[in-house]
Amino acid sequence: MSLDKENMLELFENFKAAIVKLMEERDKLATEADEIRGARREAEEKAWQIEEDLKEAKTELIEKEKVIRTTEAEKVAAEAKIDELTKEIEDLKSDTSKEDQLAKVTAERDELKKEMDEITSKLERVSELYRETTAEKEKLAEKVDVSDLLGIYITLIETVFGGKPHARVLYTLHNTQTAIPRKNLEKSTGIMPTAILKAIHDLRNAGLVDYDEESQEVKLLKDIL
Incomplete structure (x- = not known):
């Protein structure tokens, strides 16, 4: 046991x-x-x-x-x-x-x-x-x-x-599908009309924008951004 x-x-x-x-x-x-x-x-x-x-x-x-x-x-x-x-x-x-x-x-x-x-x-x-x-x-x-x-x-x-008319015009036109009146660009950028017109002509000569002299409308031809 x-x-x-x-x-x-x-x-x-x-x-x-x-x-x-x-x-x-x-x-x-x-x-x-x-x-x-x-x-x-x-x-x-x-x-x-x-x-x-x-x-x-x-x-x-x-x-x-x-x-x-x-x-x-x-x-x-x-x-x-x-x-x-x-x-x-x-x-x-x-x-x-x-x-x-x-x-x-x-x-x-x-x-x-x-x-x-x-x-x-x-x-x-x-x-x-x-x-x-x-x-x-x-x-x-x-x-x-x-x-x-x-x-x-x-x-x-x-x-x-940013302060140059050419760039300001390009920035303003970016993403727009339609033409913008030149006077609207002058108002939105706050740049003198003569400077805006000169920038538009320069950009048109460079083939970047189209500008209608009669309607005074600007349209971006090349999307740069």
């Missing part, structure tokens, strides 16, 4: 040890499960961050493309005006009685050349920023920091191009 009791006690101890081992295994599995869940959350957060970086980089690329197209349009208009003034200068050189007018036109051409050089320089800077952002988007080795780039191209639009 005592032998049976000893066997029962031994079985009980073995059973208890098995239960303890099972509980330890359960705790270990629970810890591993927590680690797996944590790793999954971390992976999901990283995937989400990468997706956000991609969206942000894509948005920046689109904005820079707009700036580049706007700048290129400004450059085309300036080049067309320079060609026009150069031809006018050649015509005036043959007429010595128009020396004052020649000096005025020459000064205007030189000023326009200076402005075009400025536009070309800004275009090169924005294009370089565009290439840099494209490279960052492709690599995604680190978060794309575009705050400085944003500041540059916003300043470029507002302070370099």
Whole structure:
């Protein structure tokens, strides 16, 4: 009888040890499960961050493309005006009685050349920023920091191009499907009528807008933004 009791006690101890081992295994599995869940959350957060970086980089690329197209349009208009003034200068050189007018036109051409050089320089800077952002988007080795780039191209639009009649006319005509009366452009931009008319003629010569002399309506021919 005592032998049976000893066997029962031994079985009980073995059973208890098995239960303890099972509980330890359960705790270990629970810890591993927590680690797996944590790793999954971390992976999901990283995937989400990468997706956000991609969206942000894509948005920046689109904005820079707009700036580049706007700048290129400004450059085309300036080049067309320079060609026009150069031809006018050649015509005036043959007429010595128009020396004052020649000096005025020459000064205007030189000023326009200076402005075009400025536009070309800004275009090169924005294009370089565009290439840099494209490279960052492709690599995604680190978060794309575009705050400085944003500041540059916003300043470029507002302070370099925003105050010029040509750009203001183009911006106002953007996204319009119909012609706009010249007087409406004068009111919406707040620019002097003579400056608006000159800008319209320059843009028409560059093939960017159409201007009806009779109705005095302007229509954008090329969507630049």
